[in-house]
Amino acid sequence: MTPDLESTYLERKIAARAATFAAAGAVVLALVPLFAIAAYVAQRGASALSLAFFTEPIGLHGSGMANAIVGTVELVFLASAMAIPAGIAAGLYLSEFRRTPLARGARFAADVLAGVPSILVGVVVYATVVVRMKHFSAFAGAASLAIVMLPLVTRTTDTLARTVPDSLREAALALGVSRWRTAIFVVLRTAAPGIRSGCMLAVARVCGETAPLLFTAYNSRFYNESLFDPTSTLQVQIFTYTMTPNDDWHAQAWAAALVLVAIVVLLSVLARRLLADKEAW
Amino acid sequence: MAASTRSTRPPRPLARPEARGGSGDHTFGVVGAVAALLLAAVLAVVALSVVRIAWPSIKASGLSFVTESRWDPLHGVHGALSFLWGTVVTSVVALLLAVPVGLGVAVFLTDLGPRNLRRPVSSLVELLAAIPGVVYGLWAALVVAPLLRTTVEPWLGVLGGPLFRGPPLGVGLLCASLVLAIMVLPTVASVSRDVLRAVPSELREGALALGATPWDVVRLVVFPHARRGIFGVVLLAFGRAVGETMAVAAVVGSRADISTSLFAPGYTMSSVIANEFPVASSDLHVAALAEIGVLLFVVTVAFNAGARILVTRSRKLEPGAA
Numbered sequence: 001m002t003p004d005l006e007s008t009y010l011e012r013k014i015a016a017r018a019a020t021f022a023a024a025g026a027v028v029l030a031l032v033p034l035f036a037i038a039a040y041v042a043q044r045g046a047s048a049l050s051l052a053f054f055t056e057p058i059g060l061h062g063s064g065m066a067n068a069i070v071g072t073v074e075l076v077f078l079a080s081a082m083a084i085p086a087g088i089a090a091g092l093y094l095s096e097f098r099r100t101p102l103a104r105g106a107r108f109a110a111d112v113l114a115g116v117p118s119i120l121v122g123v124v125v126y127a128t129v130v131v132r133m134k135h136f137s138a139f140a141g142a143a144s145l146a147i148v149m150l151p152l153v154t155r156t157t158d159t160l161a162r163t164v165p166d167s168l169r170e171a172a173l174a175l176g177v178s179r180w181r182t183a184i185f186v187v188l189r190t191a192a193p194g195i196r197s198g199c200m201l202a203v204a205r206v207c208g209e210t211a212p213l214l215f216t217a218y219n220s221r222f223y224n225e226s227l228f229d230p231t232s233t234l235q236v237q238i239f240t241y242t243m244t245p246n247d248d249w250h251a252q253a254w255a256a257a258l259v260l261v262a263i264v265v266l267l268s269v270l271a272r273r274l275l276a277d278k279e280a281w
Numbered sequence: 282m283a284a285s286t287r288s289t290r291p292p293r294p295l296a297r298p299e300a301r302g303g304s305g306d307h308t309f310g311v312v313g314a315v316a317a318l319l320l321a322a323v324l325a326v327v328a329l330s331v332v333r334i335a336w337p338s339i340k341a342s343g344l345s346f347v348t349e350s351r352w353d354p355l356h357g358v359h360g361a362l363s364f365l366w367g368t369v370v371t372s373v374v375a376l377l378l379a380v381p382v383g384l385g386v387a388v389f390l391t392d393l394g395p396r397n398l399r400r401p402v403s404s405l406v407e408l409l410a411a412i413p414g415v416v417y418g419l420w421a422a423l424v425v426a427p428l429l430r431t432t433v434e435p436w437l438g439v440l441g442g443p444l445f446r447g448p449p450l451g452v453g454l455l456c457a458s459l460v461l462a463i464m465v466l467p468t469v470a471s472v473s474r475d476v477l478r479a480v481p482s483e484l485r486e487g488a489l490a491l492g493a494t495p496w497d498v499v500r501l502v503v504f505p506h507a508r509r510g511i512f513g514v515v516l517l518a519f520g521r522a523v524g525e526t527m528a529v530a531a532v533v534g535s536r537a538d539i540s541t542s543l544f545a546p547g548y549t550m551s552s553v554i555a556n557e558f559p560v561a562s563s564d565l566h567v568a569a570l571a572e573i574g575v576l577l578f579v580v581t582v583a584f585n586a587g588a589r590i591l592v593t594r595s596r597k598l599e600p601g602a603a
């Protein structure tokens with residue numbers, strides 16, 4: 001079996017040491033971009049941030065991105081309101097009726113949908129919502145973010161609800177508790193910390209989603225007056241400014257990136273911390 | 282909540298006994314089924330409407346869509362070959378860079394690294410996955426591309442060969458590949474870690490008991506055992522790389538051209554949709570972009586399905602939102 005019966009113990013010791021160093025080298029190599037991005041975003045973002053960034057809407061030079069911040073929060077909030085309840089309901093259904101044909105089909109759909117590039121979601125929402133309503137809107141943007149979120153929430157809920165031991169379900173059922181009460185007050189409650197973390201990660205993920213917003217929420221210089229107006233977001237604004245040759249706008253993009261990364265990283269770190277407190281693995 | 286009429290009721294149950302299959306259960310089943318159907322419906326709508334928008338182009342160009350390399354929407358010529366080329370080149374180069382490094386990180390986390398470093402390293406790598414694609418795009422366009430133009434590309438140009446030819450522009454296939462590599466790295470690292478961790482510890486212990494060094498264990502026991510799973514990770518990472526849009530759109534150079542040189546500007550399937558869909562010049566142009574979307578859909582679904590089959594078979598627990 002072993003192809004290297006000839007090599008001595010010393011040689012294998014040296015090879016093991018070399019492999020450990022190589023693996024450590026891979027870790028260093030993987031972390032270089034993380035620290036580089038963190039350093040650039042922190043340094044260039046901080047030097048471009050000002051009070052006006054948070055209070056003034058998008059304008060010509062040296063103004064802020066208040067309406068983009070509001071837009072991102074608004075879209076993510078709306079998307080969460082659509083996707084989280086539906087996703088938890090679907091996930092719970094998948095875990096409690098896991099062998100029915102519908103559950104199998106929906107699980108397959110969730111897996112496929114989670115792998116679909118988000119730009120395609122934008123194309124579809126553009127064709128079905130924006131074209132029909134005849135203009136870009138916050139609602140269309142939120143709908144596309146919700147489509148991105150839905151399979152994430154469903155899969156998390158399904159996976160975590162399935163890790164709840166069957167003995168708990170059986171205990172509840174043996175006491176005469178109905179299936180729906182078991183599902184909600186035993187299964188969902190037991191899996192709740194994990195599901196909460198999963199939802200926070202899904203929220204963090206869509207905070208950074210840009211591609212589906214390009215032709216749904218589009219962009220705007222103003223605060224939107226209703227959900228049916230085009231809406232600016234930090235994500236799209238960063239991309240727009242990245243593609244311009246203007247240093248002022250680049251500085252604004254760094255500042256927006258700092259705010260966005262702060263939101264996203266805070267959410268993901270918090271989600272993982274909350275989960276780590278509950279179950280140490 | 283109808284009270285039981287039987288007299289042999291168990292004394293003080295913890296929850297009120299209810300008739301099985303009562304209206305609550307029915308409602309729960311219906312609400313859950315509707316939510317589950319919603320998922321299937323969303324997928325169906327996504328798939329069908331992309332095909333529907335693409336239909337005029339599918340009818341007009343047929344199979345020549347994927348063999349024609351010219352993309353000239355103003356003159357009604359729509360060939361996707363250069364986008365396929367750009368997508369394949371950037372994704373393959375990205376994987377060539379990311380898979381060895383990601384596997385190295387995974388091995389560090391499961392077998393070779395000191396135990397007290399594993400946890401912090403794994404959370405830092407996950408942080409890399411949390412950074413939004415646009416921020417990668419911003420960093421790549423304003424930091425990485427200038428660095429490539431002034432330093433890395435002239436230096437690689439000395440090596441010459443078909444891969445490193447032409448003027449150093451900074452933006453181009455090389456820059457896009459680099460950013461993609463960084464972006465898929467956390468996926469490669471964390472999913473391979475799960476795959477490697479699923480190798481039974483009895484096998485590891487058996488090899489160690491026979492006098493194997495930790496590297497012998499990895500090389501002779503863990504890797505062979507996790508082979509299929511690792512192949513699945515590669516497919517998964519490829520699916521990710523193909524679908525990534527914003528960071529690539531920022532640095533790929535946006536030119537529908539086929540060049541063997543990595544310095545050359547190119548285009549990928551996802552980034553051409555992002556750039557041209559809002560400004561499409563004709564209905565056929567829109568349809569052609571949607572047809573690229575159909576290709577993108579098919580490719581990513583195929584790779585994800587393959588990855589899923591290989592990865593879930595070789596790991597016990599699947600992570601939820603990963």
